[in-house]
Amino acid sequence: xxDFLIDGFGVALTPLNLGLAFLxxxxxxxxxxxxxxxxxxxxxxxxxLAYTLGLPAESALILLAxxxxxxxxxxxxxxxxxxxxxxxxxxxxxLDGYPMAKKGLAGPALGLSAVSSFVGAxxxxxxxxxxxxxLARVAVMFGPAEFFALMxxxxxxxAVMMGKDPIKTGIGAVLGVMIAMVGVxxxxxxxxxxxxxxxxxxxxxxxxxIIGLFAISEILLMLEHANRPSNESDxxxxxxxxxxxxxxxxxxxxxxxxxxxxxxxxGVLPGTGASVAGAVAYTTEKRISxxxxxxxxGNMRGLAAPESANNAAAAGSFVPxxxxxxxxxxxxxxxxxxxxLYNITPGPLxxxxxxxxxxxxIASLYVGNIMLLALNLPLAGVFAxxxxxxxWVLVPAIAILAxxxxxQLHSDLMAIYLMLIIGVFGxxxxxxxxxxxxxxxxxxxxxLMEDNLRRALSISGGDTGILWQSGISLGLWIAAAALxxxxxxxPKLLPSNxxxxxKQGA
Amino acid sequence: xxxxxxIRYVSGITVLGSALLMGQVQANExxxxxxxxxxxxxxxxxxxxxxxxxxxxxxxxxxMMVSYMPGGIGAVAYNHVIGVRNDDPNLIVAASTGAxxxxxxxxxGQYDADEVRWLGALGADYxxxxxxDDAPWQNLDQLMEDLQTQPGEIVFGxxxxxxxxxxxxxxLTAKAVDISPRDLRYVAFEGGGxxxxxxxxxxxxxxxxxxxxxxxxxESGTVRVLASLSxxxxxxxxxxxxxxxxxxxxxxxxxWRGYYMGPDVSDEAYQAWVDKLETLxxxxxxxxxxxxxxxxxxxxxxxxxxxxxxxQVTQFKQLAEEVGLTQ
Numbered sequence: 038x039x040d041f042l043i044d045g046f047g048v049a050l051t052p053l054n055l056g057l058a059f060l061x062x063x064x065x066x067x068x069x070x071x072x073x074x075x076x077x078x079x080x081x082x083x084x085x086l087a088y089t090l091g092l093p094a095e096s097a098l099i100l101l102a103x104x105x106x107x108x109x110x111x112x113x114x115x116x117x118x119x120x121x122x123x124x125x126x127x128x129x130x131x132l133d134g135y136p137m138a139k140k141g142l143a144g145p146a147l148g149l150s151a152v153s154s155f156v157g158a159x160x161x162x163x164x165x166x167x168x169x170x171x172l173a174r175v176a177v178m179f180g181p182a183e184f185f186a187l188m189x190x191x192x193x194x195x196a197v198m199m200g201k202d203p204i205k206t207g208i209g210a211v212l213g214v215m216i217a218m219v220g221v222x223x224x225x226x227x228x229x230x231x232x233x234x235x236x237x238x239x240x241x242x243x244x245x246x247i248i249g250l251f252a253i254s255e256i257l258l259m260l261e262h263a264n265r266p267s268n269e270s271d272x273x274x275x276x277x278x279x280x281x282x283x284x285x286x287x288x289x290x291x292x293x294x295x296x297x298x299x300x301x302x303x304g305v306l307p308g309t310g311a312s313v314a315g316a317v318a319y320t321t322e323k324r325i326s327x328x329x330x331x332x333x334x335g336n337m338r339g340l341a342a343p344e345s346a347n348n349a350a351a352a353g354s355f356v357p358x359x360x361x362x363x364x365x366x367x368x369x370x371x372x373x374x375x376x377x378l379y380n381i382t383p384g385p386l387x388x389x390x391x392x393x394x395x396x397x398x399i400a401s402l403y404v405g406n407i408m409l410l411a412l413n414l415p416l417a418g419v420f421a422x423x424x425x426x427x428x429w430v431l432v433p434a435i436a437i438l439a440x441x442x443x444x445q446l447h448s449d450l451m452a453i454y455l456m457l458i459i460g461v462f463g464x465x466x467x468x469x470x471x472x473x474x475x476x477x478x479x480x481x482x483x484x485l486m487e488d489n490l491r492r493a494l495s496i497s498g499g500d501t502g503i504l505w506q507s508g509i510s511l512g513l514w515i516a517a518a519a520l521x522x523x524x525x526x527x528p529k530l531l532p533s534n535x536x537x538x539x540k541q542g543a
Numbered sequence: 544x545x546x547x548x549x550i551r552y553v554s555g556i557t558v559l560g561s562a563l564l565m566g567q568v569q570a571n572e573x574x575x576x577x578x579x580x581x582x583x584x585x586x587x588x589x590x591x592x593x594x595x596x597x598x599x600x601x602x603x604x605x606x607m608m609v610s611y612m613p614g615g616i617g618a619v620a621y622n623h624v625i626g627v628r629n630d631d632p633n634l635i636v637a638a639s640t641g642a643x644x645x646x647x648x649x650x651x652g653q654y655d656a657d658e659v660r661w662l663g664a665l666g667a668d669y670x671x672x673x674x675x676d677d678a679p680w681q682n683l684d685q686l687m688e689d690l691q692t693q694p695g696e697i698v699f700g701x702x703x704x705x706x707x708x709x710x711x712x713x714x715l716t717a718k719a720v721d722i723s724p725r726d727l728r729y730v731a732f733e734g735g736g737x738x739x740x741x742x743x744x745x746x747x748x749x750x751x752x753x754x755x756x757x758x759x760x761x762e763s764g765t766v767r768v769l770a771s772l773s774x775x776x777x778x779x780x781x782x783x784x785x786x787x788x789x790x791x792x793x794x795x796x797x798x799w800r801g802y803y804m805g806p807d808v809s810d811e812a813y814q815a816w817v818d819k820l821e822t823l824x825x826x827x828x829x830x831x832x833x834x835x836x837x838x839x840x841x842x843x844x845x846x847x848x849x850x851x852x853x854x855q856v857t858q859f860k861q862l863a864e865e866v867g868l869t870q
Contacts, residue, residue, distance in 0.1 A: 081609070081610075081611075086606070088595070089598065089606060176740075177740050177741075177743040177744035178744050179744065180741055180744050180745075180746030181730070181741070181746060182746075221618070221619075221704075222704075223704065223731060223733060224704060224705070224731050225704055225705055225706075225731075238618055238619045238622070239612070239613060239619045307736070307737065307740045357740070361740070361743065361765075362739075362759045362760060362763075363736050363737075363739060363740045363743075370736065373736075374587055374588075374591065377588075377759065377836070380835050383759060386762060386763050488733070492730050492731070492732065495728065495729065495730045495731075496698050496700075496728070496730050496746060496747065498695060498728055
């Protein structure tokens with residue numbers, strides 16, 4: 038049954054392919070670490086190169102897959118060190134990663150997140166090896182109605198983040214949903230909130246959104262503080278330990294396993310990716326293990342959760358691509374294009390007709406994952422030194438990367454202006470005490486939610502019954518309701534614990 | 544040791560980083576093809592055909608950059624090229640019958656088909672009527688019968704909004720059995736991949752896709768193509784698929800895959816591209832690359848192509864009025 042994997046390791050362990058896997062891992066980490074350049078751009082840049090060099094199909098795929106998984110590792114670096122997500126999957130990593138760095142724990146944070154990434158990716162690759170064909174059949178059972186229910190569930194699980202200031206969290210999420218509405222309506226082609234500007238037909242791009250909201254607002258905050266030289270709370274503490282301890286890793290072991298599983302499942306579904314996986318994993322983990330309310334202030338589990346999940350999602354999105362020929366994410370869509378270039382037809386027959394490609398890819402994911410851990414763990418201390426760079430060097434450097442990243446994506450100055458406007462908006466929100474995570478989640482989930490609601494209703498001809506017709510969507514609705522009702526109901530049923538619980542919930 | 548490793552790694556990053564920056568700076572000198580959609584779809588394929596074939600035949604020295612500009616079913620790219628990169632001699636943009644449909648419907652804002660320089664088409668694709676392998680319909684007749692008796696029960700889906708070329712295929716199919724396209728149940732997905740996933744999961748019953756994007760799925764036997772919307776049967780792996788016409792339904796939907804340039808590109812630059820594409824279409828190596836992408840021969844360049852597109856837009860305007868879609 039696993040002949041293809043044995044053959045696959047034979048392919049993946051040739052010197053050329055090992056070298057390419059290493060190169061992919063290196064470049065991927067770099068692409069992921071640079072804000073604005075994500076796996077899609079990395080692959081789009083290198084794909085023509087791989088083709089021109091005349092690499093065989095499996096080698097090209099190994100290189101490109103290395104970049105993809107590597108960038109999910111790299112995305113965490115700027116999240117932790119600069120409070121700027123390196124790519125889409127790393128948004129939630131900022132929530133506890135950056136506070137850890139501010140406590141002088143940048144080294145351990147980078148180390149722990151590397152281990153989490155490794156665990157998450159390993160779970161997903163094993164899942165991919167064992168259950169790919171089975172999971173592919175389950176994944177297509179998710180139609181528009183089921184996706185809508187999934188988004189409702191995701192919004193319900195966000196309620197846990199309402200923490201300190203529920204009204205501001207709510208307003209933030211609604212702002213995000215509103216930003217997602219801009220552009221051409223995907224159902225009817227009608228223009229919404231575009232003010233006659235062609236550049237806005239496209240909607241507000243994800244990269245423009247996160248770079249503006251996080252990076253530009255961060256730069257503005259740094260500039261503001263630069264004029265107040267003796268602001269102690271703003272100074273980075275000296276670097277303490279650089280390595281993460283085994284005890285800390287073991288402390289998070291269940292978090293990594295749980296969130297790896299969540300990330301894998303979300304990744305397998307076509308149409309949802311690492312950003313949704315990170316959000317669902319973080320909010321779930323906060324519910325399960327945030328006993329003392331320290332999530333968001335540098336909790337190690339809060340860091341391990343999204344990192345484990347986003348790497349698992351990246352590997353999970355290979356399932357629909359390899360077994361059905363349907364991309365599970367934007368990046369696998371580009372990879373699919375690469376396969377077609379080599380005249381390879383992904384689908385159920387891939388494993389029997391081209392075992393060297395399917396097996397070689399899966400085997401190289403195992404190899405690449407180990408390489409990435411070996412690459413990222415010792416270097417945690419080196420990268421943590423970024424924090425010792427003086428502000429007057431760091432601020433312009435981030436700004437330059439942000440501008441280049443956004444411009445190379447759109448080749449259009451309008452995107453830069455938009456990024457700056459969103460940046461000022463993000464700065465104002467932060468000054469007013471808003472958290473940025475609900476805004477970005479509202480933006481990501483809101484768009485998906487609307488599209489799928491409208492699709493479900495056009496399937497049923499306007500009958501809302503379709504939304505809870507299938508077992509999957511019904512289960513998701515019940516889970517969502519439970520998330521909202523239980524925290525309110527449980528203290529009432531168990532009056533003895535209620536005072537303590539209320540204190541934690543506040 | 545440790546510091547050495549650090550220095551080596553950091554300098555590696557610097558070199559790679561600056562290589563990346565150089566690449567960006569030089570991008571102006573290089574040729575570029577804009578695919579006005581997300582990666583992985585028909586426009587991506589159109590750009591990559593030009594990019595790979597031109598490079599492989601030596602008609603360009605450096606790889607052509609393929610960039611993506613999704614949104615507005617191509618309107619964003621159309622407006623971008625007219626408004627921003629109107630005279631870029633190195634930029635071509637992928638287009639297809641879908642763009643002509645949207646121009647006919649006035650979906651590209653204030654601009655119409657006269658606003659850009661239509662360059663040429665390198666191949667054509669044809670619409671297809673696709674159902675799940677376990678669907679009850681073995682041929683187009685059976686589907687049409689059911690559609691006539693219970694039009695509200697059969698859900699069509701494809702990767703374009705109502706009024707797009709994907710929708711047109713569904714609308715024309717319905718019209719062939721005198722069902723008003725307004726009564727048709729149609730779901731718009733983001734691209735062919737999502738539509739296909741919905742078909743495999745039985746969320747929709749009929750997918751009106753394109754032949755070339757179906758090729759990977761023909762052999763696996765997960766879907767059944769009931770009809771090809773071409774004039775006559777297509778060759779190669781498609782030889783077994785009957786046309787709609789031979790099953791007694793007059794539905795045809797050819798989709799050309801071609802390119803346009805900005806309105807203010809000089810005649811020299813325009814003519815240079817026309818010559819390049821024309822030379823390319825005669826190369827033997829090109830035929831192989833085109834076939835590998837499931838595209839069928841079509842060669843129209845320069846003024847010939849320009850006239851063809853404009854005629855088509857006029858035809859679609861009439862069709863849209865007939866179907867009741869004029870805005």
